[in-house]
Amino acid sequence: MESWKTLSRKTILNHSKYLTVEEHVVELPDGRIIPDWPWVVTPDFINVVAVTVEGQFLFFRQTKYSLEGVSVAAVGGFLEPDEDPFEGAQRELLEETGYAAPDWTFLGRYSVDGNRGAGNAHFYLAQNAQRVAEIDADDLEEQELLLLSRAEVEAALDAGEFKLLPWTAVVALALRQI
Amino acid sequence: MESWKTLSRKTILNHSKYLTVEEHVVELPDGRIIPDWPWVVTPDFINVVAVTVEGQFLFFRQTKYSLEGVSVAAVGGFLEPDEDPFEGAQRELLEETGYAAPDWTFLGRYSVDGNRGAGNAHFYLAQNAQRVAEIDADDLEEQELLLLSRAEVEAALDAGEFKLLPWTAVVALALRQI
Numbered sequence: 001m002e003s004w005k006t007l008s009r010k011t012i013l014n015h016s017k018y019l020t021v022e023e024h025v026v027e028l029p030d031g032r033i034i035p036d037w038p039w040v041v042t043p044d045f046i047n048v049v050a051v052t053v054e055g056q057f058l059f060f061r062q063t064k065y066s067l068e069g070v071s072v073a074a075v076g077g078f079l080e081p082d083e084d085p086f087e088g089a090q091r092e093l094l095e096e097t098g099y100a101a102p103d104w105t106f107l108g109r110y111s112v113d114g115n116r117g118a119g120n121a122h123f124y125l126a127q128n129a130q131r132v133a134e135i136d137a138d139d140l141e142e143q144e145l146l147l148l149s150r151a152e153v154e155a156a157l158d159a160g161e162f163k164l165l166p167w168t169a170v171v172a173l174a175l176r177q178i
Numbered sequence: 179m180e181s182w183k184t185l186s187r188k189t190i191l192n193h194s195k196y197l198t199v200e201e202h203v204v205e206l207p208d209g210r211i212i213p214d215w216p217w218v219v220t221p222d223f224i225n226v227v228a229v230t231v232e233g234q235f236l237f238f239r240q241t242k243y244s245l246e247g248v249s250v251a252a253v254g255g256f257l258e259p260d261e262d263p264f265e266g267a268q269r270e271l272l273e274e275t276g277y278a279a280p281d282w283t284f285l286g287r288y289s290v291d292g293n294r295g296a297g298n299a300h301f302y303l304a305q306n307a308q309r310v311a312e313i314d315a316d317d318l319e320e321q322e323l324l325l326l327s328r329a330e331v332e333a334a335l336d337a338g339e340f341k342l343l344p345w346t347a348v349v350a351l352a353l354r355q356i
Contacts, residue, residue, distance in 0.1 A: 001248050001320050003241045013191045013199055019216040019294065021191055021199060026243065028318060037243070038197040040218065042294065063181045064292030065204065065215070070179050108338035110346055114242030116197065116220065118296060121343050140206060142179050158354065160286035165299050165347055168288055172350035176336065 002029040009039070018042060018078075040116040046089040047076035047166050049174035050101060050126040056147040058097050058129065063141050064164060071163040072146070072156045074170050077139070085109070085122035093126055097145060098133045101126035107173045112166075121166045125174045150175075180207040187217070196220060196256075218294040224267040225254035225344050227352035228279055228304040234325040236275050236307065241319050242342060249341040250324065250334045252348050255317070263287070263300035271304055275323060276311045279304035285351045290344075301348040303355055328353075 005027040013021035020041040026034045050058040060073040075096050079088040086104070094100055107123035137143060148156070153171065162168040183205040191199035198219040204212045228236040238251040253274050257266040264282070272278055285301035315321060326334070331349065340346040 001241055004243050015216045038193045063179055065182050066289040066292050066295045110343040111244040112343050114244050114342045117244045164292045165288040165290050165343060169343055169347035
């Protein structure tokens with residue numbers, strides 16, 4: 001079972017550091033050529049499910065542009081260029097919540113869109129988190145920190161209240177580990 | 179907690195039915211205006227975790243352009259324009275596996291990208307599936323049908339072998355229901 005080959009690529013939209021679109025000439029294993037396969041370049045990002053020393057889960061109530069209404073949300077953000085995903089996860093946890101954690105579990109790296117790319121999600125579980133600083137988030141959206149019990153997290157997950165794909169994924173994966 | 183408002187939108191890349199890029203003028207709750215917010219339009223899609231009457235899980239070994247090497251994959255595909263997601267899920271299960279199922283559970287609708295949109299994932303669990311037809315898939319990738327035990331599914335999930343974000347999400351959510 002062979003992968004497709006990228007024969008050439010050109011940029012067809014250079015919007016910003018958050019979005020570039022390329023067109024690839026792709027060769028399939030049977031020799032067919034696709035001359036105009038679109039490919040979306042967006043930054044990789046991390047999400048973290050953090051649990052405090054008291055066993056409470058750190059989430060947010062917040063809005064996102066793609067979502068209707070308010071959602072329960074996981075810690076997360078884009079990686080800086082060349083930033084190590086684990087360092088990015090530690091940075092985002094600290095910036096967004098003021099918490100730091102000694103115990104980290106990597107929950108995997110997942111491509112967002114199998115056809116178009118659109119970056120990779122890097123997922124982490126952080127345990128025994130403690131408050132060490134003030135919140136220092138630079139996000140455009142309002143965020144309200146929530147401390148939830150495990151039962152509340154499970155209820156929100158099963159009710160679809162983590163409305164964004166990476167949030168529901170990281171929460172479902174993290175709950176398998178603890 | 180208010181959502182952002184879309185004041186106007188224009189298409190800046192019209193590649194195909196699979197990808198359009200817009201630029202939105204967006205108003206934040208505090209009155210700030212973002213004049214050039216990029217927004218990605220891709221079709222909604224479904225994924226299905228299907229379990230046979232014998233308790234085996236229907237997955238694939240397959241490649242995807244965005245992935246390195248081979249992945250364990252869930253049933254799934256784009257919805258046709260105006261197609262009902264549940265009907266699309268039943269259609270994709272039949273086309274890709276030749277199986278049909280009487281018992282369906284909706285696992286939620288999730289926006290792929292909180293900033294850029296990029297469509298919605300609609301997730302389903304199908305139980306008591308039985309083979310009723312030949313496979314009739316029109317996908318460009320090779321797919322090999324796998325019948326896995328629950329233990330094999332859990333092992334693959336925890337090892338990160340569902341390499342695509344929607345696949346790992348739908349599997350982790352489905353396992354919570356059965």
